[in-house]
Amino acid sequence: MAEILNILTEYKGTGVLLFLYLAALVCLLIREKDGTVKALFGWLPFTVLVLFMLPPVYRLYSKVESDTYYRLLWMIPMGTTIIYTVIRLFGKHTRAAFAVLCALFVLGGTYTYSNVNITKASNRLHLPYQTVDICNFLLQDSGGKNIKAAFPGILAQSVRQYTSRIDMPFGREMTVSKWEYWNEVYEVMEKPETVDAAALVKATRDTGCNYLVISSLRKVDGKFEDSGLVCLGTMDGFLIYRDPEVPISF
C-alpha cells in the first residue's frame, strides 16, 4: 500500500491538480443528471481509482512492468472532468467559469516550459550540435566507413539518434543507474573523477573502438598519445582521438 501511495504522490507532483480532480469527481457524482456522463466520467474513473489503490492489482501489474504503474491513472480523464464540472457548475456564466479555471490552472499548476529539460534547439533534429559536429567529423575521417567510438555519457544518448553508422561501447543504458548495467569502458571513462588514460585506452581497444571522444575539461592521469592514440583536435569542447591500432573493419 505504501508503494501505491508513493506512486500517487509522485504522480501528483508539486501541483494541486489531483485534489482539484477529486473535488470535481465528487461534484460530478453528486450533481450530474446525464446517466452516460455520470457513468463514463464519474463511476468509471472512481472504479479505476479504487482498482489503482488495491495492492493485488499493483502486484499483478508489477509482474508485467514494474515502473509504469502510474499509467493506470492515465485512464482517468482528469483534465476533462475538472473543466467540464467547473463549466457546468457555473451554468450560463461561462466567463466566470473560464476565469476560475484559468486561475486554478495557472496558480495550481506548473508551467511546462520552465522545465530544466527544455532548451533552445540548435538544429531541426533537436540534437546537441556537438553530437552532429563530432559525428560528421568522425565519419569524414573514416572515409564514410562505419566505425565504433566511445563518447562521454552526455553525448552518448544522442549519437545514434543522429546516425546508425557509429557504434558505441556503451549508450543510454549505462546512464540509468537503476538498470545496474556494467560496462568496462564506462567504468574507467565516466565513473572516476580523474580518468586513467592507459586504463581507458585498454578498455576502448578491448571493445574495438576506433575513436575516443572525451570532454576537454576532464582530468586525465597520463596521456592518451603515450598509449598510441592520435589526437585529431578539439571540437565543441571535446577532444577527439583515433586509435591506429584498431583498424576500421565494418
Place this chain on the structure above:
Amino acid sequence: MAELTKLVGIVIWMFVIPFSAGLLPCALLPKEKRTPGVICLAGYLLTFAVFELTALPILLLTERGNFQLLTVLFTILMLLPAAVGLVLCGGPGGLTLPSGKPGREETVYWIIFAAILCFELYMSYTHMFFDGDDAYYVAASVITNDTGTMYRILPYTGGATSLDVRHALALFPMWIAYLARITGMHPAAITHSVLPLLMIPLSDLALYQIAKRLLKDRRPQIAAFMAAAALLQVFGNVSIYTPETFLLMRSWQGKSIFVNWIVPMVFGLFLCIAGLYRSSAEEKAAAGEKKFVWLLLVLLNLTSGLCTSMAAIMNVGLLFLCALFTGIAVHDRKVLRNTALACIPNFLYIVLLYALLK
C-alpha cells in the same frame, strides 16, 4: 529545392493522404456529420491501423524485418483508401464545413485557444526536449531508415541482436522511419520537429469531440472548454508523469499518443455510442453511423498496439470498463458484445506478445 521537396513530401504523406483515407470510413456517415475534424481523426486511425497490420507480419515473417517491402506495401495500401475515399466523398458536398457565425464571447475563447496552440507548436518546433527514451525510439527509426531492417540492431550501441519483442510489436518508430524514407527527411527531424505539429492538434481534436458531446453543442462553453484545456496543457507539468507533460515534452512517443489521443478518443467514441444506443434514439440512428463508430473502435484498438504493447493491454481494460458503464447507462447489452468483438485484434496481439515473450 531539396528542402521544398521534403516539405511537399511531409504535407502529402503526413496530412493529405491520411485525410483523404479518412473520407473512406466517413462514407458510412450522413453528410452533415462528415466534418473535417471527424474525417481527420478517422484518417489517422485508419493510417495507423493499416501500418500496424502491414508492418507486424513483415516484422515477424521476413528475415531481419524487410523495411523496403513495408515501404512499398504500405504506400500502396494507403493510396487505395485515399483514392476510394476521394471518389466517394471528395467531390462537392462530400463533407460538411462548420456553419453558423460564432458569437463574440465564443470568438474570444477560440482566439485564446488558437493563441495557446500556436505557442505550443512554436515551442515544440524551436525547443529541444531532452528525454532519455529517445535514445531508443529515435535510434530505432534511424537504424531502420539507414539499414532497412527492423528491430534487429541494438539501438543504444549498435550490433546485431534478436528481435526485441517488448518494444518491437509497437511499431510507431517504424512509421516515423517510413515518413523519413518517403520524404528524405532525417528521422530525428521528423520525430522532434514535425510530429508535435501533428500530435498536439490531433489531441486537441479528440478533446473537441468530447467537449461537443459533453456540452451538447453549447458553442461558447465548448470554446471555453478548449481554451481551458489548452491552458491546462501549458500548466500541467506538475510531475513528469502527467498526460500534459507527455503531450508537450514527448508527443512523438507511443505512450504519449496513447494517453493524449487514444484515451480521449475512447471516451469520445463511447459518448457517441451512448447517443446511438439510447433506446429513444436507437430507431432513428442510422445503421451506417453505428457501423462507423464500431469500425473506429477496431481501428483504435489496432492503433493502441502501434503505440506500446502495454497500451494495447490497457486499452482493452479501458474499453471493457467503458462498455460496461455505457451498457448499463443505456440499458443495452449490444454495447458490451460489440466492444468485445472490436477488441479481437488486441486479444490476438496480447496472445502474440505472450507467445513471443515466452
